[in-house]
Amino acid sequence: MAEWLRRRVGPSAMRLADAEGAQELIDSRDVVVIGFFRDLQDEDVATFLALAQDALDMTFGLTDQPKLFEKFHVTKDTVVLFKKFDEGRADFPVDEELGLDQGDLSRFLLTHSMHLVTEFNSQTSPKIFSARILNHLLLFVNQTLAEHQELLEGFGEAAPPFRGQVLFVVVDVGASNAHVLQYFGLKAEEAPALRLINMETTKKYAPAGGGPLTAAAVATFCHAVLSGQVKPYLLSQDVPPDWDRRPxxxxxxxxxxxxxxxxxxxxxxxxxxxxxxxxxxxxxxxxxxxxxxxxxxxxxxxxxxxxxxxxxxxxxxxxxxxxxxxxxxxxxxxxxxxxxxxxxxxxxxxxxxxxxxxxxxxxxxxxxxxxxxxxxxxxxxxx
Structure with missing residues (x-):
């Protein structure tokens, strides 16, 4: 509430005048968003500040200084998301004809503020479910096993081309995630396992066969699901031997x-x-x-x-x-x-x-x- 009030009473983005101030802001948080605009009276700046007012989980800066454009290799009006993980930064150039669309920028920031691979837990799950990325790829592993941890590297290698299309999530079956396993019809001993779910349709998909979960295998599975080549699976228990003996x-x-x-x-x-x-x-x-x-x-x-x-x-x-x-x-x-x-x-x-x-x-x-x-x-x- 305090941050919400501060952004409405005061500026929603910090005005940056020099490289030292900009770098200090970037270093202060895991994710920092800076708007580079040549004219701070432009309508696009108002759009940027309106978004910054409501995005309380991000820190925003704003500059019109040519030396900062040069330092950060920005050649036109651009919103840059700086982060201390994955690619390090992501650029959102302002369309010179259409201007800055607040909805498009919001989706961009939400997508790129997340790690390419996110571990599922009580802290990350709200952001996972609000990510507006419909396809979630889940890798179920036991983090206490070295052979399972080795799979994480390949899983991460497969993720970049699917940024914005598929959210890559790791679920530790050894943690308090029994409810997630149950939702997908899995048991902890079946890990490592790969599943994809579309959050809009709730349809679930599983790779065919039991081959190794390499980066290539993960990417192939994602492409196959996105192109409609994989049929969703439906959960079913086995038919009990005595299913019809009771009333x-x-x-x-x-x-x-x-x-x-x-x-x-x-x-x-x-x-x-x-x-x-x-x-x-x-x-x-x-x-x-x-x-x-x-x-x-x-x-x-x-x-x-x-x-x-x-x-x-x-x-x-x-x-x-x-x-x-x-x-x-x-x-x-x-x-x-x-x-x-x-x-x-x-x-x-x-x-x-x-x-x-x-x-x-x-x-x-x-x-x-x-x-x-x-x-x-x-x-x-x-x-």
Whole structure:
């Protein structure tokens, strides 16, 4: 708050008059942004200062001094990001015809202020998720193993050509990152492993085969995903041997289609998350419902852990999600949104997937975590 107020009351960028002052500013932070403008009354300068006012995690400077243009090898109006890592600096020349676009500059600074390779932890995860780079490539390694650490060099070598397209992230399976492993359907002993996720679609990709994770292999995989040559994978648990022995049948990704779209059955499915309190609260009612209808050969009561099993045709956005798949040809699906008790469930089933209009609707749900949380395996529930 103090920094926010300071930038509104005072200047949002430090005015630089000489090389000593400029170098002192550059040395003061890991990331420093300096605007080189020949005319400080230009409209582009106002755009630059407006951005600096809100970018509280960066330090800004401003100059119109020819000697500073010369010292830093700047020949035209340019915004330069200086950093103490990777390439050392990144230049954003101002378009002479279109001027300085604040949105484009903001994206440039956010992209280039990040390390080419970022280690995932509670401090870096907010910046990773706000990076506006849709594709994230994750290398899962055990940092305590020398042979895993050796992979980091090749991973970093592959990163520069994908700056702005793919965010390279290292996940230490030996740290508190079990939630990230779970999100990708991995176990710690499967490291080293490479996965790519598109943050907009949440589609996940894995390289084929088990070859060495060299710089060339990493680059080839990235190119293949970006060009649409790799199909996304869906998480699925193995089908339990006793999946159909209980009144509530256990569905996973591998047997879902076979059961849900059996034309001879009316199938009522609960999509749940193990951590969801709303799911736990209705568990007894779901078991009682299954017990009640266990002798009805045309009715199946089932459940599917949607955190461990993904269905391309049925994305789940909250827990619990209840869907009814009526018998007959076609792939008809009815979503249940009413009271979660045995009486109302029974009315719904006995009426062929419909309820009287006066029935109450919309019970609370817990949101589905679109991305792995940064500090807990149990995402916060919202009513």
């Amino acid at each position: 509530v049948k256990t569905l996973v990704g591998q047997n879902f289609e076979q059961v849900a779209f059996d034309e001879t059955k009316n199938v009522f499915v609960k999509f749940y998350a193990p951590w969801c309190t709303h799911c736990k609260a209705m568990a007894a009612a779901w078991e009682a419902l299954a017990e009640k209808y266990k002798d009805h050969e045309d009715i199946v009561i089932a459940e599917l852990d949607a955190t461990a099993n993904e269905l391309e045709a049925f994305p789940v956005h909250g827990f619990p999600t209840l869907k009814y798949f009526p018998a007959g040809p076609g792939r008809k699906v009815i979503e249940y949104k009413s009271t979660r008790d045995v009486e109302t469930f029974s009315k719904f089933l006995d009426n062929g997937g419909e309820l009287p209009a006066e029935e109450p609707t919309e019970e609370p749900m817990a949101p589905f975590p679109d991305t792995p949380a940064n500090d807990s395996a149990e995402p916060k529930e919202e009513l």
